[in-house]
Amino acid sequence: MPAGPAADPPHPLAAPLLAGERRALAKAITLAESTRPDHEREAQTLLSQVLPHAGRSVRVGLTGVPGVGKSTFIEALGVRLADAGHRVAVLAVDPSSVRTGGSIMGDKTRMPALTVHEGAFIRPSPSGGTLGGVARRTREAITLCEAAGFDVLLVETVGVGQSETQVAAMTDLFVLLTLPNAGDELQGIKRGIMELADLCVVNKADTNPAAANRAQRELSAALRLLTPHDAPWRPRALQASALTGAGLDEVWAAVEEYRSDPGRVERRRREQTGAWFEELLREAAWRKFRAGVDAERLRALRAEVLAARLTPVQGVRELMGDRKG
Numbered sequence: 001m002p003a004g005p006a007a008d009p010p011h012p013l014a015a016p017l018l019a020g021e022r023r024a025l026a027k028a029i030t031l032a033e034s035t036r037p038d039h040e041r042e043a044q045t046l047l048s049q050v051l052p053h054a055g056r057s058v059r060v061g062l063t064g065v066p067g068v069g070k071s072t073f074i075e076a077l078g079v080r081l082a083d084a085g086h087r088v089a090v091l092a093v094d095p096s097s098v099r100t101g102g103s104i105m106g107d108k109t110r111m112p113a114l115t116v117h118e119g120a121f122i123r124p125s126p127s128g129g130t131l132g133g134v135a136r137r138t139r140e141a142i143t144l145c146e147a148a149g150f151d152v153l154l155v156e157t158v159g160v161g162q163s164e165t166q167v168a169a170m171t172d173l174f175v176l177l178t179l180p181n182a183g184d185e186l187q188g189i190k191r192g193i194m195e196l197a198d199l200c201v202v203n204k205a206d207t208n209p210a211a212a213n214r215a216q217r218e219l220s221a222a223l224r225l226l227t228p229h230d231a232p233w234r235p236r237a238l239q240a241s242a243l244t245g246a247g248l249d250e251v252w253a254a255v256e257e258y259r260s261d262p263g264r265v266e267r268r269r270r271e272q273t274g275a276w277f278e279e280l281l282r283e284a285a286w287r288k289f290r291a292g293v294d295a296e297r298l299r300a301l302r303a304e305v306l307a308a309r310l311t312p313v314q315g316v317r318e319l320m321g322d323r324k325g
């Protein structure tokens, strides 16, 4: 194989994708989600060709427990932004699709108004594979959406498992949606997720304004405690109603404020690129290892470990010593 990407002829999807054609974008994402080796190679060619045109967007991650109002919120915010002339892409990372092939987020008809908006593009979570695989494909989908001219990327994930960390590592700003009953909520929100949040938004403020005010105060206090003094951004708590639209402008104003410091965004982007590189490296190293290892030997050692005749540490040592090539 002589060639680097520069030697590949332009992929047929590259031109229509860069022209912003949604069908080409959808096809390109399907290609990037495929696990067929020839599709994977094609997708990498396409990605490397459009990569120079990617990156010019704001990437916002959103999370919250099922029922907090994520789809309602993203739809309301997305329609506002698209009406204002932005091109808005919505992607999802759904860890339930990893385990079951089904999904918490994908089954109902979500975001009907945004779905038909000409300034918007909505893509459900890739399904199957590992969470790492889902995350990798979502990263690639981000790149493809940006190359197609989408300037606002909303990446949604459901508040379970490790997916928040993954989505925070691929976005510029991470938003945690919570409910007005924050007293109970705060107990339930894992500290790790609060630490990832650049913004906390108490949604459904319309249902109980007094509780929403209280929740906002409590979340503000919690965020203050969690944030180091020299942090480049002080995470804050806001409140909103995805149903009435109240507070959505303030949420977006906070996103804009976050973005107003180019150094801050630049640093986050470098972190994202670094995380992406490391993930790909880990994946490639694993694939290479699996290709080189004696599968029979691997099974036998695993059985030894499960039967407690070897410790996991001994099993791995022995396997690494055993590796062919």
Ligand code: GDP
Pocket: 064, 065, 066, 067, 068, 069, 070, 071, 072, 073, 203, 204, 205, 206, 207, 240, 241, 242, 243, 244
């Ligand atoms: P998700 O599971 O987090 O995506 O939540 P959904 O967006 O599906 O919302 C769950 C329910 O809460 C739906 O019935 C929404 O209409 C409702 N909902 C969402 N946001 C608000 C809000 O701001 N106020 C009120 N009153 N209801 C809301």
